[in-house]
């Protein structure tokens with residue numbers, strides 16, 4: 001099965017968010033339309049029906065996503081995965097650990113300049129990282145639905161490790177961006193020493209959300225960062241940002257950039273890492289990412305207890 005990207009459409013309704021994705025198999029004459037309703041971060045219902053592949057292709061070109069490319073979470077056997085279990089606009093399968101993903105409360109806790117100054121409680125946390133200006137702070141604001149993290153058009157806005165407490169039970173962590181071309185040599189070295197120290201010593205880190213700008217072709221520095229995290233056994237999810245930016249010349253459409261990035265990264269992993277398409281402007285991928293984070297968090301909680 002392959003997912004025809006951009007067929008993932010979002011229709012906000014008073015009772016939740018209706019999403020439509022279109023799937024097509026290269027060898028089948030028909031494609032499957034999958035409608036699903038997400039309310040308060042939970043699946044309410046999902047309905048599938050078939051249309052002709054021609055009709056589906058007229059909507060969008062195929063993004064090759066084989067079943068082998070899916071991220072299958074703990075508690076799910078690959079053989080039992082069905083289309084309805086895959087979050088739209090992602091390769092993420094929803095498993096039994098997915099729970100209440102709604103954010104009811106969010107507050108800034110503290111900024112730290114060193115890993116050892118970070119909060120010392122046992123709450124699980126997710127680190128949001130990526131190149132300067134990729135949209136880390138904007139994504140956090142979109143997820144919590146308030147302007148909590150400072151954003152800027154100028155790269156290099158976030159300079160410290162910022163902890164945000166969510167529902168009084170877990171943290172989202174906004175980190176300085178890497179690869180800021182105009183940063184001084186010493187600032188760049190500082191980034192690697194203090195954020196690398198954070199990743200290697202943070203026992204409560206559930207996973208890293210590695211943000212990748214989908215509006216530009218793959219960048220070496222993102223691949224290097226992913227490889228470094230992989231080598232250090234730090235679980236990561238690729239969060240493609242700015243998927244609303246569809247303008248641009250050949251090779252700069254988000255779908256092309258995402259496909260190229262996956263081809264480059266795919267060779268490095270035995271099991272495919274999870275990825276999801278997002279936009280902080282349209283809210284694309286918001287509920288999906290929160291649901292995915294809930295299943296990672298609940299599994300982590302389960303393992304830790």
Ligand SMILES: Nc1nc2c(ncn2[C@@H]2O[C@H](COP(=O)(O)OP(=O)(O)OP(=O)(O)O)[C@@H](O)[C@H]2O)c(=O)[nH]1
Nearest residue numbers: 132133134135136137138151152156157158177280
């Ligand atoms: N079109 C579009 N623009 C975005 C999106 N996310 C962020 N931006 C814009 O990108 C710029 C940078 O966003 P930030 O959230 O400050 O980026 P950051 O990664 O936190 O940057 P640093 O803190 O400097 O590392 C801002 O002008 C945002 O408005 C998105 O999904 N779509």
Ligand SMILES: [Mg+2]
Nearest residue numbers: 136137157158
């Ligand atoms: Mg920032």
